[in-house]
Amino acid sequence: MARRLKTNGGEPRPGEDGSPPVPPRRLRILLGVFGVMLVVLVAGLGYQQLFRSSEHAAREQRQTQRRLVLPASRGVIYDRDQRVLAVNRPRTDAVINLSELRTGAATAQSRLAVIQRHLDRVNALNGRQDPVDASRLERAYAHDRTTPFVLARDLSNAEADKLSMGLAAADPVRLQHIDQRWYPQGATAAHLLGRVRRTLSSGEEVRGLGGIEQQHETLLSGQPGEAIVQVDAWGFAVGPATTTREPVAGVDVTLSLDLDLQLVTERALAESPALRGSVAVIAVETGEVLALSSKPGYDLNVVSPTMTTAVKQHIDAEGGWFNHATQGLYPPGSVFKIFTALAGLRGNTLQPDTALPCPGYLELGGRRLPCHNPGGHGSIRLRDALAHSCNVFAYQAGLAAGADALAAEARRFHLGEPTGLDLPAEASRMLVPDPLWKEQAGHGPWMPGDTANLAIGQGFLRCSPLQLACAVASLARRETLTVPTLLRSPGRKPSGDRPAEPLGLTDADYAALLAGLRAVVESGIGRDAQVPGISIAGKTGTAQVTRPAGTFNIAWFVAFAPIEKPQIALAVALEGARPNEEFAGAAHAAPVVREIIGAYFDKLPVR
Structure with missing residues (x-):
């Protein structure tokens, strides 16, 4: 006979006597935890249903x-x-909602086929053969299925009328x-x-x-x-x-822009043989920009709001996006002789009647630095040195003044900093070099030849056409600061919110400087800038820039007029079309200046 099992001293296990079994302790704990969790879950669901139902409804609606x-x-x-x-x-477009792709268009190819079928109907009505832009379709499908997809853009009135009559009221294609x-x-x-x-x-x-x-x-x-x-x-x-x-x-x-003058500047640039060029024209009394042109350019209606790949490639190849007036940085060439003269006059190292010899070159450090006139100008004073752009006079005047004085004069006219024009992307890496800069830049010690180069606007010096237009406008007012603006601002101070900065030159010295700049146009190297009945102060310049294709000349001309009561100041910079070709300010930039100043005073008589 089987023996009855006993535990704990022979006592029967729970349930053996017919009473309900008692779960082990750990099982009771687990069941308790599950019970609490169930209560929490039910309570949470009740809370969400009773108290947050409106929030969930709003979230569902947002989705x-x-x-x-x-x-x-x-x-x-x-x-x-x-x-x-x-x-x-x-503008009238033929469009279709992308909801037409809801069924039967699981792949890019099938979507393209569906949309092309609709476009084919539009083409048939208007005699076009436009294809669907597959990449544009896929971008729209991926990112924005709610915006109507444009099948045919910018329909003419006749094309729109044909579609209106040819499409049924329930047609998915609409105008x-x-x-x-x-x-x-x-x-x-x-x-x-x-x-x-x-x-x-x-x-x-x-x-x-x-x-x-x-x-x-x-x-x-x-x-x-x-x-x-x-x-x-x-x-x-x-x-x-x-x-x-x-x-x-x-x-x-x-804007402050004068459309008539802008058209004249662009026509003059277009007619110039220059490969690239720019013009900046400023109202002397207010600092308003009257014209700002850069060559080459582009048709705004062809690139806005989109453009074809072919158009972009063409503009890229020409460099058409670049604004040469505000972003181009070039050595100013002989235009800088104005500032060399100012440094000498203000530092008392040069007098208006100082005569300096020009045999056609200057011996310096074992080298001959040439004048543009190989035969020389003989004994020459400031007026004629400016009028005929004598390099040797400028070398000697610059060496007498010193490199630091030349650099300081350029910085007084703010040639080392952006003008602050209210346009994005103005150049900021303009450069006024001096001995300290050269040493810190790792170009070696400053030499007398560097000073001579700086005196004629060559070497490391870089500035923009807009900067020089502002500097000339300042000089016309006997000041050193012009902050330009493109917003119409009658009565505005030409220095903007900044205080005016006086030129700091005696009446006699200023008159001597103006006499030289007047002679540039009246009898000197810039005679091609003459405008009958208008007195013009001007200065030519020719500089060189090195590009992969070779060395190109930059033809400069800066001017203001009339001399007695200046109204307009401008700078013209033209880049020669071929490397190593003679391309000078007197021959190529002066005629552009003549066209612009002539057009300005044809419209606005001298005050």
Whole structure:
């Protein structure tokens, strides 16, 4: 007979006597934990249902809605006489909602086929043969399925009428009317105005890129509106959008630019044989920029708000994006002789009647530094030295004044710093060299030849055409600071918010300097800049820059007029088309100056 098992001294185990079994202690603890968790879970669900149901409903609604940006009408840009430079014009596109790709378009190829079928119908009605841009379609499909996809852009009125009559009311293809940035003058003032570029994630919204469009983006762009559209689980729009906030139009901007003068400067540059060039024209009394041109350029309507790859490659190859007036840095050549003379006059190392010999060269350190006139100018004084741009006179005047004095004079006219023009991307690496700079830059000790080079605007010295236009405008007022502006600012101080900086030159010395600059145009090397009835103070210059293709000449001319009461100051810089070719300021830049000053006073008589 089987024996009955006993535990703990023979006592029967729980349950052996018919009573319910008692779980072990650890099991009871585990069951308790599970019970607590169940209570917490039920309580949490109850809390979410009772107290946070509205929050969850709002989150669900957000997940089925998309926010659309409604672009504001961009502000108009005017010239100083309220002539339109940039405006918005209505544009009509044929568009389709990407919800047509909801079914049967799982691959890029199938999506392209669906959209191309719709575009083929548009092409058939309008006689076009436009293909679908596959990359643009895939970007839209990946990032923005709620914005209508443009099939055919910028339809003519006739094309839009044909589509209106040829498409059924329920057709997925429809016409969309929007505003597009338009530049009535095409390529005129392209670098100054800048352009607009469509943003990737905002449909037809654009942003300024370069020039005034970028500089005053906040004013011009206004405040975009907002709309809400319902979307399905795949992100496609379901039904029309509902506007929740209307856009606020941008603010109009009036520039200091004179459209007539701008057209003259660009025509003169176009007719010049120069490969590249620029012009900066400034109102002496206010510092307003009247014209700012750079060659080569581009048509703003071709690059805004998008451009083709071929157009971009062409502009890239030409270097057309570069603004030579504000970004180009060149040695100023003989234009700098103005500042060499100022350094000598202010430092009492040069007098107006000082006569210096010019045999056609200067012996210095075992080298012969040439004058541009190999036969020499003989004994020559300041007036004629400026009029005929005598290098040997400038060498001697510069050596007498010293390198530090020459550099200090250039810095007094702020040639070592940006002008502060209200445009983005002005050059900032201009350079006024001196002995300390050369040593710190690791170019060795400063030599007398460096001083001679600096005295004629060669060597390490670099500045922009806009800087020299500002310097000449300052000189015309017997000051040293001009802060230019592109905003219409009648009555503005030419130094902007900064105090005026007097020239610090005696009346006699200033008169002597002006006599030399007047003689440049009246009887000297710059006679091709003469304008009948207008007194002009000017200075020619020719410098060299080294490029991969060789050494190119830069032809300079700076001027202001009329001498008695200056109104206009300008700088012209032209780059020769071929390396190692004679290309001088007197021959090539002076005629451009004549055209500009003549046009200015044809429109605005001498005051």
